[in-house]
Amino acid sequence: MKRTTRFALGLSAAVLFSSCADAEPEAQAPEPVATPEGVFGQAPAAMGGIPSVITLEPLGPVPSSEQDVPTEALMDQLALAFSPAHLLVRQGTTVRFQNSEVVAHNVHVSAMAGDSTVFNEDTLLGQFMSFRFDVEGGYDVKCDVHPGMTAFIFVTSAPHAVLAGIEGGFELPDVPAGEYSLELWTVEEAARSEQVIVVTDGEGTEVTLR
Ligand SMILES: [Cu+2]
Incomplete structure (x- = not known):
């Protein structure tokens, strides 16, 4: 009985040793260093479920590729919720609101x-309505029938914009080099801010907004 145990221990030690030896060359290989790109950082955490918004407006001429404006977006009503619950659109975008369930x-x-109320429309199953958002800013969306059904839309003219995460982290990976006016929008007006940043090709630009 004792011998069997010793043999088993010896075997597992050998297996352990050989797997360590195999792993060693990999551990010694130089690890690629990730180069941060674009603009990233930390903004205030969401307030009342509404995330911070970061927008970048070029201070120089806007490249023609960035003048293209997305023209349509969708906000669905399904499973007693708006989907997506947070929507960021470029100014002039038409948002289609639709009801995809058998609940009024x-x-x-x-x-x-x-x-101020922009519109208030009933939506039954399969019905939809469209609205073009021409005015920048934040919008509250709710269903008056179901108090828990809320959503948020942010409209911006800026060619680069992102909704921060619930904890405030944000990332804009594709920002061409140049000078930008960076604006932080939060529900709390006093916490909003604006600053000029410089983006350099091949280098990440870290911004802390507090
Ligand atoms: Cu509802």
Whole structure:
């Protein structure tokens, strides 16, 4: 009985040793260093479920490739929720709101600036309505029938923009070199800010917004 145990231990030690030896050359190989690209960093965490928004407006001429504006987006109503719950669109985008379930909803959109209703429409199964967002800023979206059904839309003219994560982390990977006006938008007006940043090719630009 004792011998069997010793043999088993000896075998597992040998297996352990050989796997270590195999792994060694890999561990010694130089690890590729990831080069950060674009603009990234930390913004304030979401407030009341509404994320921070970071926009970059070029201070020089806007390349023609960045003048193209996405013209359509979708916000669905499904499983008693808006989907997506957070939507970032370029100014002039038409958002289609549709109801994809057998529950009567409505779409009640208000501009956060001035807290004014933009529209309030009932949506039954299979029905949709479209609205073109020409005014920049944050919008509250809710269904008055279901108090938990809320969403957020942000409209910007900036060619580069991103919604920060719930914890505030953000990343804009594809920003050409140049000078930009970076704006931080948050629900809390006092926390909004603006600054000029310089983006250099091949180098990441880290920004901390607090
Ligand atoms: Cu509803």
